[in-house]
Every structure is written in C-alpha cells, then in structure tokens.
Amino acid sequence: MEKVCTIIGTVVARPETREELLAILTAQVAPTRAEPGCINYDFHTDADDPCTFVFYENWRSKADLDDHLKMPHLKPLFDRQEALLACPVEIRFLDMLSDWAS
Numbered sequence: 001m002e003k004v005c006t007i008i009g010t011v012v013a014r015p016e017t018r019e020e021l022l023a024i025l026t027a028q029v030a031p032t033r034a035e036p037g038c039i040n041y042d043f044h045t046d047a048d049d050p051c052t053f054v055f056y057e058n059w060r061s062k063a064d065l066d067d068h069l070k071m072p073h074l075k076p077l078f079d080r081q082e083a084l085l086a087c088p089v090e091i092r093f094l095d096m097l098s099d100w101a102s
Contacts (some may be wrong), residue, residue, distance in 0.1 A: 005058070005060075006058050006094040007055075007091050007093055007094065008054060008055065008091075008092045009092075010054050010055075011054075011055075011085065013051040013084060015051055017085075025077070028073055031073040035071065036060075036067075037059050037061060037064025037065075038057075038068070039058035039059060041055065043055055
C-alpha cells in the first residue's frame with residue numbers, strides 16, 4: 001500500500017480578483033472532500049494576507065491526488081489561472097513524522 005500523500009497548496013490572488021478566486025476555491029471544497037481517496041481537504045486564508053489561500057490536504061495515495069488534479073470541479077481555477085493569480089500555484093509535498101492524531 002502506498003503511503004499517505006500530504007500536501008500544502010498555496011494560491012495567491014491578484015488583489016482585484018480576490019473575491020472571484022475565493023468563490024472558485026470555496027466551490028471546490030465539497031466535491032473534493034467527496035472524492036475517493038480524500039482523507040481531508042482543509043481551506044484557509046493567511047491571517048496577514050487575505051489574498052493568500054492555503055489548502056492542507058491528505059490523500060490516501062499520490063495516485064489519488066493525481067486523479068484529483070484532473071477533476072472537472074478544478075477546471076474553473078485552471079482555466080483562469082493567469083487572470084486570477086499573482087503567481088503560480090505552489091504545492092509542497094510533506095512526509096508525516098508523527099502518528100495520526102486520534
């Protein structure tokens with residue numbers, strides 16, 4: 001069995017597109033959480049920068065994450081990245097060192 005795939009995804013809006021991007025990202029949460037392989041998908045905004053959005057995600061496997069990135073509910077973001085984002089999406093892969101919280 002593959003190890004759990006954990007990522008932190010950072011998405012930075014242009015100030016003038018923040019509200020549009022927020023709506024697009026918010027709409028992704030429920031369908032993503034319903035995907036096979038999604039353990040958790042938590043959406044945040046930076047406390048000091050409201051244009052910076054952060055996702056903390058755990059997937060059953062890297063293959064499940066790869067499948068997620070092909071889902072149609074991500075298309076509104078992918079189709080408008082250049083217009084909405086101040087910089088490319090950043091994805092950081094993490095290796096968990098602790099046991100899962102109970």
